[in-house]
Amino acid sequence: MQQLExxxxxxxxxxxxxxxxxxxxxxxxxxxxxxxxxxxCEGFCAVFPAMTRRLEFKPADIHYMANLCHNCGAxxxxxxxxxxxxxxxxxxxxxxxxRGETYVSYAWPSAxxxxxxxxGLTVALALAFGLALFLVLALASxxxxxxxxxxxxxxxxxxxNFLVLMFAPVFLWMALALAVGVxxxxxxxxxxxxxxxxxxxxAVEATHxxxxxxxxxxxxxxGCHNEDDAYTLSRRRAHHLTFYGFMLCFAxxxxxxxxxxxxxxxxxYDLPSVPKLLGVLGGVSLLLGSAGLFxxxxxxxxxxxxxSQKPMDYGFIALLFLTSATGLALWLGRGSDALALLLALxxxxxxxxxxxxxxxxxxxxxxxSAALLRFAVEKRQPSTLALGDE
Amino acid sequence: MVDVLVIGGGNAALCxxxxxxxxxxxxxxxxxxxxxxxxxxxxHTRNLxxxxxxxxxxxxxxxPEEEFWQDLLKVTGGLTNEKLARLVIRDSSxxxxxxxxxxxxxxxxxxxxxxxxxxxxxxxGGGKALIxxxxxxxxRLGIKIRYESxxxxxxxxxxxxxxxxxxxxxxxxxxxxxxxxxxxxxRDWLREAWGVNERGESPSDNFLIRxxxxxxxxxxxxxLQDHGADAIGDPTQAHMVAIDARAPLxxxxxxxxxxxxxxxxxxxxxxxxxxxxxxxxxPKRYAIWGRLVAQQPGQIGxxxxxxxxxxxxxxxxxxxxxxxxxxxxxxxxxLDESTFMQTLNDYNQACRPGTFDHTALDDCHTEGVSPAxxxxxxxxxxxxxxxxxxxxxVTFTYLGLKTDETAAVRFADVPSPNLYVAGExxxxxxxxxxxxxxxxxxxxTTFGRLAGAEAARAALKQGEHHAAA
Numbered sequence: 065m066q067q068l069e070x071x072x073x074x075x076x077x078x079x080x081x082x083x084x085x086x087x088x089x090x091x092x093x094x095x096x097x098x099x100x101x102x103x104x105c106e107g108f109c110a111v112f113p114a115m116t117r118r119l120e121f122k123p124a125d126i127h128y129m130a131n132l133c134h135n136c137g138a139x140x141x142x143x144x145x146x147x148x149x150x151x152x153x154x155x156x157x158x159x160x161x162x163r164g165e166t167y168v169s170y171a172w173p174s175a176x177x178x179x180x181x182x183x184g185l186t187v188a189l190a191l192a193f194g195l196a197l198f199l200v201l202a203l204a205s206x207x208x209x210x211x212x213x214x215x216x217x218x219x220x221x222x223x224x225n226f227l228v229l230m231f232a233p234v235f236l237w238m239a240l241a242l243a244v245g246v247x248x249x250x251x252x253x254x255x256x257x258x259x260x261x262x263x264x265x266x267a268v269e270a271t272h273x274x275x276x277x278x279x280x281x282x283x284x285x286x287g288c289h290n291e292d293d294a295y296t297l298s299r300r301r302a303h304h305l306t307f308y309g310f311m312l313c314f315a316x317x318x319x320x321x322x323x324x325x326x327x328x329x330x331x332x333y334d335l336p337s338v339p340k341l342l343g344v345l346g347g348v349s350l351l352l353g354s355a356g357l358f359x360x361x362x363x364x365x366x367x368x369x370x371x372s373q374k375p376m377d378y379g380f381i382a383l384l385f386l387t388s389a390t391g392l393a394l395w396l397g398r399g400s401d402a403l404a405l406l407l408a409l410x411x412x413x414x415x416x417x418x419x420x421x422x423x424x425x426x427x428x429x430x431x432x433s434a435a436l437l438r439f440a441v442e443k444r445q446p447s448t449l450a451l452g453d454e
Numbered sequence: 455m456v457d458v459l460v461i462g463g464g465n466a467a468l469c470x471x472x473x474x475x476x477x478x479x480x481x482x483x484x485x486x487x488x489x490x491x492x493x494x495x496x497x498h499t500r501n502l503x504x505x506x507x508x509x510x511x512x513x514x515x516x517x518p519e520e521e522f523w524q525d526l527l528k529v530t531g532g533l534t535n536e537k538l539a540r541l542v543i544r545d546s547s548x549x550x551x552x553x554x555x556x557x558x559x560x561x562x563x564x565x566x567x568x569x570x571x572x573x574x575x576x577x578x579g580g581g582k583a584l585i586x587x588x589x590x591x592x593x594r595l596g597i598k599i600r601y602e603s604x605x606x607x608x609x610x611x612x613x614x615x616x617x618x619x620x621x622x623x624x625x626x627x628x629x630x631x632x633x634x635x636x637x638x639x640x641r642d643w644l645r646e647a648w649g650v651n652e653r654g655e656s657p658s659d660n661f662l663i664r665x666x667x668x669x670x671x672x673x674x675x676x677x678l679q680d681h682g683a684d685a686i687g688d689p690t691q692a693h694m695v696a697i698d699a700r701a702p703l704x705x706x707x708x709x710x711x712x713x714x715x716x717x718x719x720x721x722x723x724x725x726x727x728x729x730x731x732x733x734x735x736x737p738k739r740y741a742i743w744g745r746l747v748a749q750q751p752g753q754i755g756x757x758x759x760x761x762x763x764x765x766x767x768x769x770x771x772x773x774x775x776x777x778x779x780x781x782x783x784x785x786x787x788x789l790d791e792s793t794f795m796q797t798l799n800d801y802n803q804a805c806r807p808g809t810f811d812h813t814a815l816d817d818c819h820t821e822g823v824s825p826a827x828x829x830x831x832x833x834x835x836x837x838x839x840x841x842x843x844x845x846x847x848v849t850f851t852y853l854g855l856k857t858d859e860t861a862a863v864r865f866a867d868v869p870s871p872n873l874y875v876a877g878e879x880x881x882x883x884x885x886x887x888x889x890x891x892x893x894x895x896x897x898x899t900t901f902g903r904l905a906g907a908e909a910a911r912a913a914l915k916q917g918e919h920h921a922a923a
Contacts, residue, residue, distance in 0.1 A: 101709035101771040104500055104580030107561035116565045119769050142579030144497050144707050148490055284559040293586040449765050451566055
């Protein structure tokens, strides 16, 4: 009952278009008043230059800055006011809490935003294996689950059109949900980031900052923090492996779709075909990257980020890892009796990945890219402040 | 037995420890604070004043030796030692590659501190990032670091360091560097030094300490009183600025500064003005306002501005007291309303029309009011009005151990063969009074490195004697 009321309240707030203040935004505003009077961290990332353009921090400013924050930890370890200081400044943690709230409030449909809070490791795995089990049962019911019936051709198990029917709606749903979410974000933060429209050069700059993970370089190129105050490039590298691995897999699938419809070249493809090459390279990269991210998250300094969001992070990392692991297993086991089983497993995992994407950790990339775009726009405009020299 | 024992855990101590270790000595660092509070006042710093003849990475233009020296001469009113000052100035031009090699990163001047773009190299992330880098480097080099290890006393025979006592433990070493800071956190000592004023007040009871609570000065007092080490400086001299009265008693650091003094007026608890608020740019004047406020009754002042000043100064950490009328502001501050209005009306009527420009020494000044306000004087007449209460905030004290260009501690004007000093414990040799931004870190870095090198040399020479014997 309580949950239902919360849901209704959230929905009302969203319907009115107001993303108000919360305990989490109040806490960020409190901390930024301290930061803005100190400013030692200006060189680390985009958050602090955005801060120095402001004297007040309204909820929209905080939603914007929270999504600019990469949770790199640099400002925490350098902070003279971090706990145990009575000011208890921990910007990455305070920002993470707000970020979590923005994901929920920008989600479309709004009621689905609550999924962010429940989208943990257990849910992700249960969904993946539930879907796989469903497919396994389907195969078992027509007697194709075990043995070499398919001779490496999985369209004999699930016809191509069946797969398209299954994945296309899920994919389109994901794209639509994220697009609406990011539009809501932009509507919230554009007015407070000068309201000037983004130009091509802003998009180029933001894309560069996204693709290179510029703000995980610490401002000096030696990287961000993980378990302690030492800099490391491992998180940036693991993220690159994950992101580019995922993109290669995505490119492999897209290319295969073009092969299928434009040229009538049907899967399966094997080495050295381009889709397979992209897929194997992407799969291995994704496997290594997601394993690395898991290890780093596991050993992360306890004061980094919002602990309540860790299950969501692990859920996403696990699905990425399993997507690549089952995909590679499917390729390696294509001639074996287990082909059908492996296929069902892979399809189940991929389906779960896409279903949870708009309501899980994946969304961080979308909102952060949007925030970086607004940062590129804002930084080009002259500041309205003339604080002089202190 | 270690070769070099370093007592202290801030910038000067670590510069000494790293340098001694690089010279081949085994080194132990004794930091009084627990790990989470390590680094002393260095964790609150942000830059280093650097001499340079031409643009250098984050530094623009040039800041030649002579100009640096003249600046130092001006702020100290001649209370400095030219030989040691020039040593610091010259070292400040060459120390940064060494700092970088130990993991320190530099960045251009911060927004709101552009006046230092030429003279000061900023640490990326500030002093705590620098301290963290030095500790990582120290651990990597095999320097033994012990936290929560305040040294209570030293054994010194005929000027020669023998051992340090931490609790019940006696720690021996071939040589020793003292870099344990000033005594500004020791309330009793401050009270003793500042005494009782003509109003019967102990002014220091109202001082706030901007830095670490661990600078109790116990070792400094032990050296001066029990061992008769040569002293330098006046115990009432300190880097003291006017800060927000609501700042915590310790560790308020940079963010508690109030930067709107030159944009309005400052009154004391009797609601009267007491000094020219527009004498010069705030960065050149903030260091005298701590003493000015310390001389007022109750050691408190109130910086009063109106709506015209908003957005013209660095945002303060706490919101100001806000009122729609000046009498209401006086009431909220608990000041006598009629005196306050008299002071404000006198000031407002004395303001001569001019062209206001807070980025230049403009022509807005008063006539016929005492004290005058010589720049940026505009009537305080536009609601809402804001007030910020000010207290003296002590950064560090200048009373220290007398030293020379070998960084040796001196007894009856004879340098110790193996006891050295660096940082705030000897900064008074260079800074007899006054302050200029970043010079504390220049002194700490220079004398830390010097003391470390000398201590290593003394220790290794002793080691050879032992080996030969």
